[in-house]
Each structure stands twice: as structure tokens, then as C-alpha cells.
Amino acid sequence: MIDFRSDTVTKPTAAMRAAMSQAEVGDDVYGDDPSVNYLEEMAAEMFGYDNALFTSSGTQANLLALMAHCERGDEYLCGQQAHNYKFEGGGAAVLGSIQPQPLTNQADGSILLSDIEAAIKPDDIHFARTRLLSLENTIGGKIVPQEYLASAQALAFERGLKIHLDGARVANAAVAQNIPMTEITQYFDSVSICLSKGLCAPVGSILLGDERLITKARRWRKVLGGGMRQAGIIASAATLALTEQVERLAEDHDNAAYLAAELATIEGFEVDMSQVQTNMVFAAVSDKIDTKALAVDLKAKGILLSPGKTIRLVTHADISRADITRFISELKGLLSQS
Numbered sequence: 226m227i228d229f230r231s232d233t234v235t236k237p238t239a240a241m242r243a244a245m246s247q248a249e250v251g252d253d254v255y256g257d258d259p260s261v262n263y264l265e266e267m268a269a270e271m272f273g274y275d276n277a278l279f280t281s282s283g284t285q286a287n288l289l290a291l292m293a294h295c296e297r298g299d300e301y302l303c304g305q306q307a308h309n310y311k312f313e314g315g316g317a318a319v320l321g322s323i324q325p326q327p328l329t330n331q332a333d334g335s336i337l338l339s340d341i342e343a344a345i346k347p348d349d350i351h352f353a354r355t356r357l358l359s360l361e362n363t364i365g366g367k368i369v370p371q372e373y374l375a376s377a378q379a380l381a382f383e384r385g386l387k388i389h390l391d392g393a394r395v396a397n398a399a400v401a402q403n404i405p406m407t408e409i410t411q412y413f414d415s416v417s418i419c420l421s422k423g424l425c426a427p428v429g430s431i432l433l434g435d436e437r438l439i440t441k442a443r444r445w446r447k448v449l450g451g452g453m454r455q456a457g458i459i460a461s462a463a464t465l466a467l468t469e470q471v472e473r474l475a476e477d478h479d480n481a482a483y484l485a486a487e488l489a490t491i492e493g494f495e496v497d498m499s500q501v502q503t504n505m506v507f508a509a510v511s512d513k514i515d516t517k518a519l520a521v522d523l524k525a526k527g528i529l530l531s532p533g534k535t536i537r538l539v540t541h542a543d544i545s546r547a548d549i550t551r552f553i554s555e556l557k558g559l560l561s562q563s
């Protein structure tokens with residue numbers, strides 16, 4: 226199958242499978258798993274944080290960050306489009322008694338600093354205590370500008386807020402800008418990074434922070450049932466995600482640009498090329514095209530995509546340039562028949 230639904234569908238590489246088969250393991254809840262310890266120490270050093278925590282998913286890493294920064298009755302500021310507001314089941318409220326305060330995302334994914342300022346609640350018993358600003362980069366495949374990150378950090382610092390990055394795809398943001406990932410993460414008190422998306426690990430994310438934050442997050446991870454015993458099996462693959470897969474993302478970005486340019490030539494598909502910055506392509510589809518039927522027909526030809534008025538196509542390690550060419554040709558063929 227040529228699967229455009231997400232970069233989460235990537236399969237582990239041959240090197241990852243080999244590493245998993247030979248991984249040294251122990252009971253990670255006792256702190257005894259050498260492969261998990263190696264990953265956490267390496268990630269902390271790589272990004273310049275005190276400590277790191279291997280988590281079962283990006284959702285878990287974000288939730289642990291929120292629960293470690295905030296107490297019951299606190300709130301976090303985030304974008305309306307933020308994954309950790311919109312797509313994580315309201316976990317912070319459900320499990321952490323933490324109130325989200327969502328704010329409008331601008332076209333570039335940022336949140337106006339004036340909106341952030343205005344949303345910070347005064348110290349008054351009527352209000353939740355505003356504790357944290359949470360940003361996402363990339364967001365919807367878009368890169369949040371570096372200057373913005375610097376100003377958001379300055380504002381958070383000035384107003385006594387902590388600042389978290391949902392950096393599920395921070396590696397994409399860094400590679401696309403040709404800068405080290407640390408140029409982005411330097412602005413944040415905590416960062417979650419997904420290793421199981423474009424970076425190809427089968428499972429897992431990493432949460433970065435200071436000693437206090439990671440100790441708290443480790444406790445909450447156990448409470449949430451996330452104490453994984455011989456997790457070195459998956460941590461060994463996750464390590465390779467960070468050491469061997471980051472630079473490769475440039476291919477996905479080139480493929481996304483190619484896909485977007487080809488798609489834009491097809492009648493009924495509109496692509497805003499300025500929004501194609503990493504590995505995601507969004508196309509607004511004319512009402513005349515039934516994308517549900519199209520998805521069924523494409524599936525019969527071995528191509529998967531999620532239907533909708535706007536379709537999102539994601540490039541990744543398991544999609545080649547030739548796969549994209551075939552998709553475009555099949556798409557044109559199907560549209561010419563309808």
C-alpha cells in the first residue's frame with residue numbers, strides 16, 4: 226500500500242529490527258533497563274536538558290508535561306489547533322484537572338503575543354491559575370518562525386509562565402530550516418518529541434525537561450499505567466530514530482513539494498504552496514469531487530488517503546518519488562472516468 230494518511234504508518238527500518246532483536250533489557254520500572262537508560266541519557270545530552278523520559282506515545286508525553294507543570298486548578302494556554310488541546314481526548318482536563326485556555330492560531334501556526342497576554346488570568350480566586358504556555362512546531366506541517374519562538378519565550382519568562390513545546394515533528398522543523406533541533410528546543414522548559422512518526426521507530430516519544438519536571442512526569446507515567454517493563458526492546462529502535470533518521474526527513478520534504486506541485490495541476494484540487502513547508506500537503510477539493518468514493522477507488526489500486534473537503538497527504542520514509550508519480554497518474558485516471 227502507498228499510505229498517505231500519516232507519517233505514523235512508517236515501519237521500523239532494518240537496522241531498528243536488528244537492534245530490537247539484540248537489545249539488552251531489564252525492568253525499567255526499577256530503572257534497570259540499559260537500553261531505555263541509554264536512550265534517555267543520550268536524548269537529554271543531545272538536547273541539553275537535565276533529563277529525559279521515554280513514553281509510550283506523544284499523547285502521553287504531552288499529558289505528562291502538562292501534569293508535571295500544572296497542578297489541579299491550573300491552566301495552560303495553547304492554540305485552538307494544538308494537538309494537545311484538540312486531538313488528545315481532553316486528557317489534561319480529564320486526568321489532570323487542568324483547564325485548557327485555547328487561543329486562535331494565526332496562519333503561520335503562531336498565537337498572537339497580545340492574545341497570550343490578554344489570556345493570562347490575574348491572581349484572583351475566581352480564576353484558574355495560568356501556569357503554562359504550550360506551543361507546537363511543526364503545526365499542520367508548518368514551521369513556526371524562530372523569532373516568534375524567542376519572543377514567546379521572553380513573554381512567558383516575563384509573566385512567570387513555563388513554556389512547553391509539542392515537538393512531535395520538531396525534527397521536520399529543524400531539517401526544513403537547516404538548523405540543529407536544539408536551535409528550536411532551546412526556547413522551551415520541556416519538549417515532547419515523537420520518535421514513531423517520520424523518524425520510523427515503531428513506538429514511543431521522549432519528554433525532555435529539568436530534573437524536577439522529569440521526576441514528576443516519571444511518577445505520573447507510572448500512575449497512568451505507562452511503566453513499561455522490558456521497554457529496551459522498543460527503546461533500542463527509538464534511539465536509532467534520533468541518531469539515524471533525522472537527516473533523511475529532507476527527502477520527505479522534497480517529495481511533499483513534488484506532490485503538491487503535481488496535485489496543483491489537477492482540476493478540482495487547490496493547493497496553497499506557501500503552506501507546504503515540511504512533509505504535509507493540504508488540498509482543498511472541489512465539491513464536484515466525491516472524495517469518499519475516490520478514497521475507495523484509490524484503495525482498490527493500493528493507495529490510501531483520508532477523504533474530506535480538504536485532504537491531507539503526508540510523505541514519509543515508506544513513500545518514494547515513484548509512488549507519488551503513480552498516485553498522481555491513478556488519480557488523473559480516476560478523475561477522467563468520473
Ligand SMILES: Cc1ncc(COP(=O)(O)O)c(C=O)c1O
Nearest residue numbers: 282283284285308361391393419
Ligand atoms: C503534533 C502532534 N502531537 C502529538 C501527537 C500524539 O502522538 P501519538 O499519536 O504518539 O500519541 C501527534 C500525533 O499525530 C501529533 O501530530
